[in-house]
Amino acid sequence: MNNDASLITIFVGMVIINNMVLTKFLGLCPFFGVSKKLSNAISMGVAVTFVMLLAAIATSVIYNFILLPYDIEFMNIIIYILVIASLVQIVELIIRRTNIALYNSLGIYLPLITTNCAVLGITLINASNSYSIVQSMVSAVGGGLGFTLVLIIMSGIRERLELGDTPKSLRGLPVAFVTASLLALSFMGFSGLL
Amino acid sequence: MTQQEKPNTNSRRFTKEILKGLVIANPVFVLVLGLCPTLAVTISIDNALGMSAGVIFVLLGSNLIISMLRRITPQLVRIPVYIVVIATFVTILSLVFEAYLPPLYESLGIYLALIVVNCIILGRAEAFASKNTILLSIADAIGIGIGFALSLIIVSFFREILGTGKLTVFGKTLFSIPVLSSDPLAFFIMPPGAFLVLGLLLALFRWLGVLKNE
Helix, strand or coil: CCCCCCHHHHHHHHHHHCCCCCCCCCCHHHHHHCCCCHHHHHHHHHHHHHHHHHHHHHHHHHHHHHHCCCCCHHHHHHHHHHHHHHHHHHHHHHHHHHCHHHHHHHHHHHHHHHCCHHHHHHHHHHHHCCCCHHHHHHHHHHHHHHHHHHHHHHHHHHHHHCCCCCCHHHCCHHHHHHHHHHHHHHHHHHHHCC | CCCCHHHHHHHHHHHHHHHHHHCCCCCCCCCCCCHHHHHHCCCCHHHHHHHHHHHHHHHHHHHHHHHHCCCCCCCCCHHHHHHHHHHHHHHHHHHHHHHHCHHHHHHHCHHHHHHHHCHHHHHHHHHHHCCCCHHHHHHHHHHHHHHHHHHHHHHHHHHHHHHHCEEEECCEEEEECHHHHHCCCHHHCCHHHHHHHHHHHHHHHHHHCCCCCC
16 A cells, blocks of 8 residues: 655655654754764764665665565564665765765764664654655655754754853753754744645 | 672672662763653653663663673674664564554554664663673663663653643553643643753753763
């Protein structure tokens, strides 16, 4: 059974309405870990979006052509995580061999992506919505861009926050959580969009 | 060391490992790991308890198996081995929840499957179970698991009381606050409330001196 949601609905939904970070709480570790500097945030966002797209293609092919026909959907957790882990390894290897500059700027983030719940999350969301391969790709790109967007906004705010005079016990992570809360609140304004 | 002292020190180390996870190395408030489930499922105490039970089960199982296999796991492929062990336990857990606790399974949704990528579990496998004996790894799993459960319960306690005005555990309402329950602050059940509650709790624990400042 296929889902007939239009591609634009899926894309806009993933980028702002059901934002990975702010409404689904996926990918929070990099969100708080890497959002201190704008340049790191952009690199991380690009790396995650890329891996997400590859993972979505691979897992939806596996889901539609192997798991569904043989009725072994319960195996999806194990298979998906193995696919993602090996994809990350392959991408890391290819980037290191072909573009050393890119590897130096993205390299350290790639191993972290394996345990980024946003990547596994998007593949599970695609499977639970029974998206087709094209729909999965659109939802993965949307999810990745949404993640990047929030990471960039957050790093801009946190760069400013460093300069401010925050109370001692709120300094660092706690105030980042409060900022995320306000950000999530403003993103809730989009909820009536579609 | 005499023979009488040995089991004594062993059991003392066992309790020390358990206590460590509760306060000194509390996964959520000190190490700030495993945030996705902490924020996503703490809408109600019921969900928090279900999630904690799941994480404790997976953590116990994976710590046990990984510490049993620690001598024969090749260094190079250890991470894939850990991931397969963890994913197996998560699959068992999600099948059990789907069969016996369908409402909980529904409300936890994809976050149940996402226990696989919970940094706490892989972190304990890498940092503890791969280097320590089976008994100590079990103690570590119990300590960290209960520490995680405790943090989840604290967060969901505030969110449920503020967001619904009452406290319900397993379908039984323990108490309800007169004005708040008729006009609850729904903000706290929604995503922004989760970030706010966790941020303020972290600040509170630092202010009280339970946690160190950065």
